[in-house]
Every structure is written in structure tokens, then in C-alpha cells.
Amino acid sequence: MQPVIVANDVVQVVTKKTVLNGISLQVNRGETLGIFGTKGTGKTTLLHILAGLDRFKSGTVEILGYDVRKSDKYKGQLGLVTQEKSLFQELKVAENLDFIATLRGGNRTVLERLVTQLKLQELLAEPVSTLDNGLYQRVALACALLHQPTVLIADELIKDIDLASRHLILLTIRQFLQEGGTLVCGFSNLDYAHQLNRVAWLADGTLNFYSPAELEAEWQRQIREYAGLSGERHD
Numbered sequence: 001m002q003p004v005i006v007a008n009d010v011v012q013v014v015t016k017k018t019v020l021n022g023i024s025l026q027v028n029r030g031e032t033l034g035i036f037g038t039k040g041t042g043k044t045t046l047l048h049i050l051a052g053l054d055r056f057k058s059g060t061v062e063i064l065g066y067d068v069r070k071s072d073k074y075k076g077q078l079g080l081v082t083q084e085k086s087l088f089q090e091l092k093v094a095e096n097l098d099f100i101a102t103l104r105g106g107n108r109t110v111l112e113r114l115v116t117q118l119k120l121q122e123l124l125a126e127p128v129s130t131l132d133n134g135l136y137q138r139v140a141l142a143c144a145l146l147h148q149p150t151v152l153i154a155d156e157l158i159k160d161i162d163l164a165s166r167h168l169i170l171l172t173i174r175q176f177l178q179e180g181g182t183l184v185c186g187f188s189n190l191d192y193a194h195q196l197n198r199v200a201w202l203a204d205g206t207l208n209f210y211s212p213a214e215l216e217a218e219w220q221r222q223i224r225e226y227a228g229l230s231g232e233r234h235d
């Protein structure tokens with residue numbers, strides 16, 4: 001097993017609150033790890049640190065063997081889809097794709113394959129600012145994969161999007177994985193868990209690891225527990 005991302009004892013404090021309280025994890029080549037959690041538990045904070053985007057209080061993070069505090073040599077192999085809208089809003093879809101391909105060293109063949117795969121042909125002349133969530137995420141994923149990264153970090157890639165876009169995105173991710181890619185993704189919707197090998201549930205600043213089936217069972221157990229506490233019915 002070849003480690004692609006290794007985090008050790010990562011602590012992050014945001015406005016005096018300890019959001020990550022000694023997080024350790026290892027993601028191996030070809031693996032899909034989901035970071036699950038309810039709203040505001042720190043998924044984005046963790047993903048940004050794992051991607052080398054944000055500084056953190058203590059601990060270590062290595063991507064492809066590079067300490068993110070000392071080197072950015074991993075960046076050529078890392079694709080990223082963040083929750084913040086990072087595409088150029090005023091540019092057209094085609095201009096975004098061309099610009100990012102030029103910036104990150106993507107080639108024409110890959111660009112055309114992604115346009116076909118994510119059904120972006122009809123959108124190329126549209127300004128990004130006019131796209132709905134699903135279309136936006138399709139373009140964002142294409143941009144993240146243009147330079148053929150081996151590792152993809154994606155935050156809530158399929159949250160609140162139409163089913164057709166969800167389907168195209170999942171197909172594209174499947175192909176990325178079939179070609180040997182590694183995926184770490186943040187998600188809050190349980191039905192996505194079954195697409196993953198492993199899930200890390202982030203709560204109170206720490207992670208617990210589950211298989212998708214175990215995660216669902218634990219979620220149901222907690223719902224029953226809280227229903228019992230409040231006396232509500234849960235069949």
C-alpha cells in the first residue's frame with residue numbers, strides 16, 4: 001500500500017475554537033476516503049489542510065511524500081474542487097477551461113475528453129456566473145482534472161445538484177479511479193457513502209473510521225438514541 005496523504009496529529013483552531021483536535025489519517029493510492037460530518041463540523045477546514053491550502057496550528061501533513069509546509073512539489077499531481085466558487089465567474093466556460101489548462105499544463109485531448117464526458121459542449125459559450133449548481137460542479141470538476149492529477153480532493157461535489165449532473169460527475173470520478181486515481185472528499189449526505197471505500201466521521205474535532213455500511217448503522221443508532229432521549233417515535 002502506497003500512502004498518498006498522511007496526516008499526523010493535526011490541530012487547527014479557528015477563531016479560538018479547536019475545530020480539529022489531533023487528526024491523524026492515511027490515504028493510500030487508489031483509495032476513496034470520504035470525510036463525513038454534519039454542518040460546521042470542520043470538513044472544509046480539514047480538506048483545505050490536507051490539500052496544502054491552509055496553514056494549521058500543529059501536526060504534519062504529507063502529500064505524495066512532500067511535507068506541505070516545506071514543499072509544493074505535490075501540486076502538479078493534485079486536483080481540487082472547493083466549496084468556494086473558484087472558477088472565473090465573468091469568463092465563459094470555454095475560457096475557464098482554456099485558461100486553467102494553460103495555467104496547469106493540461107492538454108487539448110484531455111480537455112476534449114472531459115468536455116464530452118461531462119456533457120459541457122452546449123455550455124461552452126455560457127458565462128460561468130449563469131450556471132446552476134449542477135452545471136457549475138461539472139465545469140469545476142473538469143477544471144480540476146485537466147492536468148491529469150493522481151489525487152483529487154473534492155468538497156461536497158454532488159451536494160444540492162440535479163440528478164443528471166450527479167450521474168455525470170460520478171461517472172467521471174469512477175473513470176478517474178479506474179485510471180488509478182485517489183479521492184478524498186467531504187460530504188454530508190449519507191447516500192454518497194456507498195460510493196466510497198472508507199469513511200471518516202468528523203465530530204468534536206476527531207475522526208472515527210467506518211466502512212460505508214458501518215457508517216449507516218452508526219448513524220441509525222445515533223438517531224434512535226436521540227429519539228429515545230427526546231421521546232419521539234422512530235420506526
Ligand SMILES: Nc1ncnc2c1ncn2[C@@H]1O[C@H](COP(=O)(O)OP(=O)(O)OP(=O)(O)O)[C@@H](O)[C@H]1O
Pocket residue numbers: 014015019037038039040041042043044045046083188
Ligand atoms: N473563516 C472563518 N471564520 C470564522 N469561523 C470559521 C471560518 N471558517 C470556518 N469557521 C468555523 O469553523 C467551523 C468549521 O467550519 P467548516 O466550514 O470547516 O465546517 P464544515 O463541516 O465544512 O461545514 P459545512 O457542512 O457547512 O460545509 C465552523 O464552526 C465554522 O463556523
